[in-house]
Each structure stands twice: as C-alpha cells, then as structure tokens.
Amino acid sequence: MSALLAAGGFNPPIDEQFRWAPIYRIDLGPIPLSINRPVVLLLFGTALVMFVFWLGMRRPQLVPTGLQNAVEAGFEFVRKEIIDPVIGPDGIKWWPYLTALFWFIFTLNIFEVIPLINFPVTFRSSITWPLAGLSLIIFVAVGFVTSGPVRYLKSVLFPPGAPKLIYPLLAVIEAVSTFFVRPFTLSIRLLANMISGHLILLVFWAGTAYLLQQAIHHALSLLAIFNGVFALVAFVLSIVLVGLEIVIDALQAYVFTILTAVYIAGAMGEEH
Amino acid sequence: MHLVAATLLAAEQSAPNPVLPALNELIWGTLSFAILFFFLWRKVFPNVRQAFEQRTERIRSALEEAEANRAEAQRLLDDYKERLSGAREEARRIVEEAREAAEHARREIITRAEQDARNILERAEREIDAQRNHALAQLRREVGELAVAIAGRIVHEQLDGERHLRLVDDYIDELTAGSSDGGAGAAG
Numbered sequence: 412m413s414a415l416l417a418a419g420g421f422n423p424p425i426d427e428q429f430r431w432a433p434i435y436r437i438d439l440g441p442i443p444l445s446i447n448r449p450v451v452l453l454l455f456g457t458a459l460v461m462f463v464f465w466l467g468m469r470r471p472q473l474v475p476t477g478l479q480n481a482v483e484a485g486f487e488f489v490r491k492e493i494i495d496p497v498i499g500p501d502g503i504k505w506w507p508y509l510t511a512l513f514w515f516i517f518t519l520n521i522f523e524v525i526p527l528i529n530f531p532v533t534f535r536s537s538i539t540w541p542l543a544g545l546s547l548i549i550f551v552a553v554g555f556v557t558s559g560p561v562r563y564l565k566s567v568l569f570p571p572g573a574p575k576l577i578y579p580l581l582a583v584i585e586a587v588s589t590f591f592v593r594p595f596t597l598s599i600r601l602l603a604n605m606i607s608g609h610l611i612l613l614v615f616w617a618g619t620a621y622l623l624q625q626a627i628h629h630a631l632s633l634l635a636i637f638n639g640v641f642a643l644v645a646f647v648l649s650i651v652l653v654g655l656e657i658v659i660d661a662l663q664a665y666v667f668t669i670l671t672a673v674y675i676a677g678a679m680g681e682e683h
Numbered sequence: 684m685h686l687v688a689a690t691l692l693a694a695e696q697s698a699p700n701p702v703l704p705a706l707n708e709l710i711w712g713t714l715s716f717a718i719l720f721f722f723l724w725r726k727v728f729p730n731v732r733q734a735f736e737q738r739t740e741r742i743r744s745a746l747e748e749a750e751a752n753r754a755e756a757q758r759l760l761d762d763y764k765e766r767l768s769g770a771r772e773e774a775r776r777i778v779e780e781a782r783e784a785a786e787h788a789r790r791e792i793i794t795r796a797e798q799d800a801r802n803i804l805e806r807a808e809r810e811i812d813a814q815r816n817h818a819l820a821q822l823r824r825e826v827g828e829l830a831v832a833i834a835g836r837i838v839h840e841q842l843d844g845e846r847h848l849r850l851v852d853d854y855i856d857e858l859t860a861g862s863s864d865g866g867a868g869a870a871g
Binding site: 429430431433442443444445446447449450453454456457460461464465468469471472473475479482483486506507508510511512515534535536537538540541542545599602606 | 703
C-alpha cells in the first residue's frame with residue numbers, strides 16, 4: 412500500500428474531514444453561529460430523532476403496531492439494559508435523559524455508514540464535549556442534591572478506609588479522576604472511535620476508487636490486473652468494515668450512556 | 684503544557700486539532716441536544732409512560748378478571764352439583780313417600796274389606812238365627828195347637844187352655860231334647 416501511495420500519489424481526503432467551511436455565515440455579535448456541513452447533519456439528525464419518536468408515539472395504542480413498537484423498544488432498551496441494571500428503580504427519572512442521550516449519539520454515529528451522508532457528526536469534538544460536560548454537571552448535581560455538597564465532596568475526595576497519611580495525595584487523585592478524567596474519557600473515547608472508524612472507511616473507499624482509476628489508466632497491463640485485484644480486496648474489506656462500524660456506532664452510544672448512568676448511580680449511592 | 688503547545692502548533696500547520704471544538708458547532712450541538720431532550724421529555728415520554736402504564740394496568744386487570752371468572756365458574760359448578768345431588772335426594776324421597784302411601788292405602792283397603800266381610804257374615808248369621816227362632820216358635824205353637832186338638836178329640840177330655848199349653852211345651856222340650864240326642868230316633 413505504501414509503495415502504491417509513493418508511486419501513484421494516493422491522497423485520501425483526510426484533511427478535509429477536519430476543515431469545514433461555513434455554508435451559511437451567521438454571527439450573533441461575538442457568537443459564531445455559522446452553519447457548515449456537520450451542523451446541517453447535526454440539525455438533520457436531531458430533527459430525525461425527534462420526528463421518528465413523535466410519529467411513533469403521537470397516538471399511542473394499547474396494542475402497539477409499526478413505529479410505535481420501534482419507539483417503545485427504543486425506550487425499553489435504555490430502561491432494561493442501562494437504567495435497571497446500573498441505577499435500579501430510582502433511576503427511572505433519568506429515563507428520558509438517557510434515552511435522548513443514547514439515540515442522539517447513535518443517530519449521529521450511524522450517519523457514518525448512511526450513503527450520501529457518510530459522516531458521523533460525533534466525529535466533531537464540538538458534539539462530544541458538551542455531552543460529556545452535561546454528564547459531569549448531572550452527576551455532580553445528583554451528588555450535591557442527594558448527599559449535600561459537603562458530604563458529597565468529602566465522600567468523593569476522601570474515600571473511607573484509606574490510611575490518613577495518604578489522604579492529601581488521594582484527594583488530588585480522586586478529584587482529577589472524578590471531575591476531569593471521567594468527562595475527558597467519555598468525550599475522547601467516543602471521538603476517537605468515530606474519527607478512526609470514519610477515516611478507515613474513508614481510506615478504504617478512496618483507495619478502492621484510486622485503485623480502480625489506476626487499473627483503468629494502465630488498461631491491458633499486468634499493473635491493471637494488480638490494481639484491479641487490490642481494488643476488489645479494498646472494496647470487500649470496506650463492506651466488512653461498514654458492518655464493524657455499525658456495531659461500533661451502537662456500542663459507543665451504549666458505552667457513553669451506560670457510563671453516564673454509572674456516574675449518576677455512583678453519585679446517588681455516595682450516601683450509603 | 685509543552686504537549687498542548689506542540690499540539691496547537693501542529694494544528695495550525697496542518698488540519699485543526701480534532702480534540703478542540705469549533706465554537707459554532709459547540710453551540711449548535713448543545714442546543715440541538717437540549718431541544719431533543721426537552722422534546723422527548725415533554726412531548727414523547729408522557730405518552731410512552733402512559734402507554735406502558737395502561738398496558739400494565741390492562742394486563743393486570745385482565746388477569747384479575749380471568750381469575751374472578753374462574754372462581755365464579757367454579758362456584759356455579761359447585762352450586763349446580765349441590766343442587767343436582769339435592770334434586771336426586773328429593774326424587775328418591777318422593778318415590779319413597781309414594782310407595783309408603785300406596786302401601787298404607789293397600790293395607791287400609793284390605794282391612795276395611797275384611798271388616799265389611801265380617802259384618803256381612805255376622806248380619807247373615809243373626810238373620811238366620813232370627814229366622815230359625817221364628818220358625819221354631821211358629822212350629823211349636825202350631826204343633827201344640829194341633830196336638831191339643833188331636834188329643835181333645837181322642838180323649839174327649841176338656842182341658843183348660845193353659846194346662847194344654849204347658850203340656851205341649853213339655854212335650855216339645857222332650858221332643859227337642861230327643862231330637863238333639865238323635866233327631867231321627869225322636870221322629871221315629
């Protein structure tokens with residue numbers, strides 16, 4: 412592959428994925444509100460989730476059919492797989508939030524493999540940071556409300572059972588781990604998975620196109636056969652990777668949501 | 684710090700650092716998620732919760748209803764069984780009573796018939812006795828008169844009536860005694 416790159420000048424359009432020029436420029440005073448392709452996709456994805464959920468539940472039937480089944484399953488999944496095992500019965504008030512979180516992330520992730528879109532909006536840290544920040548705000552708020560600020564901070568920074576001498580060090584480690592590492596890893600885990608997945612798919616698709624071009628260019632030569640075979644291999648692998656990416660898209664949405672639930676459960680349980 | 688500076692420098696040289704958010708996207712992203720959350724929370728979730736609760740309630744009430752129906756059916760069955768066995772007992776009792784009544788009537792009829800037969804027999808015997816006594820008395824009188832007449836004529840002796848009659852009675856008594864000893868001998 413590197414030989415091919417060197418020889419033919421294969422340049423997958425990776426840089427472009429990180430530079431998005433505004434399609435429509437709006438500035439509200441000093442606040443930039445320009446709309447670029449990720450923002451368009453973000454708004455489309457958000458509207459899509461809202462529309463599907465609204466359409467499915469606008470007139471709920473006792474015996475659900477069609478889309479209502481799907482929407483109910485969308486809620487049930489979050490409850491059965493995330494809230495019940497992680498938080499328990501008290502977690503029911505987080506049902507709407509965690510459902511919104513899961514389906515928001517999942518939809519923006521899955522755009523990665525939707526034809527003509529082919530771009531996961533969660534590729535942009537601008538999406539993952541606010542979601543991670545919200546998780547931080549929520550679990551700290553839950554801790555404050557459940558135990559009171561002092562007791563909560565004390566239980567986080569000074570976990571019982573450690574020798575008194577190491578508490579100064581422990582408090583620093585716990586503070587960093589709880590209030591910085593948690594949101595940071597939430598955001599970066601999702602972001603890194605989406606960037607890597609998207610770029611790999613991009614390389615394989617661009618590679619397939621490039622190898623086909625080369626095969627046509629060197630028509631009726633040994634190099635054409637060579638390029639053609641590799642184009643086929645790259646294409647087949649890209650299909651396999653699409654399958655893998657679908658799994659990763661769902662998994663990352665699930666991981667983000669379940670970790671948020673775990674942090675909420677931890678903050679609720681600090682009093683115990 | 685060096686790392687951050689180096690990263691920022693590298694970002695300026697090539698593509699922007701993917702970890703650093705673009706402010707416009709950050710605002711749109713936060714806003715979008717907030718709107719999505721509030722929409723699901725306020726518009727969709729109440730319907731979802733209502734649908735689940737109604738379904739749960741419906742299933743629970745259906746199960747309870749089924750259980751109640753089953754209990755009712757069982758109660759009816761028991762009731763019918765009880766009534767049926769009561770009716771059988773009643774029928775058996777009625778038949779028994781009828782048989783007893785018939786038996787009683789039969790016995791009464793037989794008793795009355797026997798009584799009637801006995802009465803008729805007794806009356807007949809009494810009548811026969813009366814007839815015989817009457818016949819005997821008449822015979823006795825006639826025999827007496829006849830004997831007196833015959834004897835008067837034979838001995839020409841005038842006897843007073845009363846003595847005649849006594850004589851006749853004695854005679855007849857002798858005759859009767861004689862006939863009860865052996866009627867054929869007296870008559871001869």
